[in-house]
Structures are given as structure tokens and as C-alpha cells.
Amino acid sequence: MKITLPVDKKSKDANISSNLGRAPYFLFYDTETEEYNFMDNSAASSQGGAGIKAAQNILDNGAEAIIAPRCGQNAANVFMTAEIKIYKNISNSISENIAALKEGKLTPLDDIHPGFHQHGGRQ
């Protein structure tokens, strides 16, 4: 299964970003091959609709699940339609969250906020 995490740099010791749509990078991790693939988030600099564009990028890259601290309503709608699961992270560490997901210890994210829409939350 391919999972996505919003991260603040392109390395395994990166922290999980607090903002999904405007996170600088995404980690795509494959639970079977244990492969790490870091990508720039082209939505980060969007004038508007960053969450939607980020969601499009995430689903285009074949993610089946997301681990994030929170998610905006528009992006959540896209993930719901695409049947992509969103889990709440347990810490800022990539490895701890991946381990928790594999052990089935992550809970679904219920902190779906109405979006910042350029009124904060930028990094």
C-alpha cells in the first residue's frame, strides 16, 4: 500500500508538516517495497485551492492512505470520493507513524477544518 505524509524536508528524519495543502514536500512510502519517495508539493505556492491541488497530486501518485495532523474540507471531499483513507499522526516522526500504521494503531482523522483560505496556516 502506498501512503502519503506531508513533510518539512526531503529526508527520513523530516517532521510531519502541520498543513497538508501547503506542506513543502510529500513523502510517498510503499509499505510493501519499503521505498521512500520524496516529492515537491507543487500546490504549496498556489494562489488558492492549495488543498484541492495537493489532493489531486496525492491521488495521481497512487496513494491509498494519508497520515496528517489535519485536513481541509475541500481536500477531504476529494479523498472521500477517491476512497483514500486519512489517518491522524501520533507524533512528528515519519518512522513512528509508519510503524504505527503497520501495527494498525492509527485512528482515522476527524479534524476536518473548513480551510484557511489565505487567512493563516502558511509555513
Add this chain to the structure above:
Amino acid sequence: MKIAVLSGKGGTGKTLLSVNLAAVSPESLYIDCDVEEPNGHLFFKPQDIKTEKVNVKIPQVDQELCNGCRVCVDFCRFNALVYVIDKLIVFNEICHSCGGCRLLCRKKAISEIDKEIGVVQSGKSENVRVLTGILKPGEPSGVPIIKKLLQDEGQENEDVFIDCPPGSACVVMESIKDADYCILVAEPTIFGVHNLDMVYELVRIFHIPYGVVLNKCLEEEENPAEDYCLKNNIPILGKIPFDIELGRLNSNGEIVARKQAKYRELFQNLLNKVKKEVQHETASNT
């Protein structure tokens, strides 16, 4: 004669000035372009209100025709479109109605439907025709409503006063672009100077003749906005005093020029000065 009244911030006296100038003019059209918070109508209390809806176009997708090429998704700079599995989804509230997605779709899968974003109300208050634009909360732009308002260019005998939104962004540019003259309203504070500077820059970009009205003036107190005008050779059309009685009447939604002779005279003098400036500008431009 089309006069736009603007200022870099809210609360400087745009509505006070434009409402009272319209009131002292023999025949006038007052247009409230501050569509996010129109309040000129609170003063005029216009009668015989007629309301007209203002619509914009938003895309509607025929999923049967869409082949998932995503040209529209990549084009939309507001990211209002997303392609999920085998469906194109539109986020209506994010769409800015540019129509680009429909133009680019080679499969003709996108058509356009109307979405109401607000209304234009027209009415009459004695010598003044009153037009008010009202934008629905949450809509991204008031520009389509301002365009609709300014389709009414006024009758030949009417002086037109455009009460602009505060600031110097799109909605203000749309409000002033066909004006013959701009009145910049400024407060006697450092904030006032900063905000005056913004609109001063704007009217010069648009090459529209301008003058300043200094509001809330205190006798024998320093006035940074006045100093700024003198330093930059900006014509000062007149001053409105910091006057408790005027402030109280205005706060109660009264048109001061209709209430008291001394205020009628104040705004009549201002109007005469403005008309003279406009004639002078028109003459020197031809």
C-alpha cells in the same frame, strides 16, 4: 460628470462625502460600489426599491463527454477543478468564473450555468437616484456586481457619485476606471497619510484627475495628511471639520446636508469646487 470617492481605508468618510455631495446636487445618481458592506442606503432610505439579481457563470460537467484529459484541471489557477478516478469535480465556491475551462475543453464536456452572487437595488430619495450593490457573503469577488452597477451611466442632467470600497485593489480599480474625477478622502493621522499614499498612487496609474478632501480636521492641530498634500502638490478641495454635531447626525443615519443649512453650505461649496476642477481638467485635456 462621474465622480469617484475613494480612500485607502474604511471609516475615513467616503460615504459621508459621496452621500452629501449627491444630496446637494440638483439631480444626481449615487452608486454604492462598496458591495461587501454597502451603507449609503441607510442614509438615503430610498423608496420604490427594485431588485435585480447578479449572476456569474460557473462550469457544469457532462461526465459522459469528459475523457479525463485534465487540461482544465491544470489550467485553473484557483484549483477549482479536480479529476477523481473517472469524474471531473467542480468546487463552485472557489471558481472565479473566468470561463477558461469551457474554452479549453476539446470534448465540449463543460458548459456554463448561472450562479447568483448578489443583487443590485435601485430606488429614489428626493433628488437622488440610489443604486446599491450587495454581494453575498463568502463570494470571491464583487467585481461582477460593480460592473452591473456602472452600466447605469446616469442621465444627462445627473451628477454621478461613485462611493468606492476601501483600499486600492480590484474592486476599487473597477469602480474608478471610467470616472472623470477622483476625490481622495483622508484623515489627519499617520495612518491617514499611509492610506492616502496608496490611493494617490492608484489614481496616477489610472491617469484620472484627482483632489483631496481632508476629513475630521481640528483647528490649530497638525494635519499630517494636509502636509502630505502640500509636499506632493496634491490639490486640496476642502476640509470637513471634526464636529461632534455632524458626527452625531451622521451616526444616526441622517444626511447632514439635508438636516442643517451650515452643512448644506459646506457640501455645496465642496461640490462647486469639484465641478470647477472637473471643468478645468476636461478643458485642459481637449
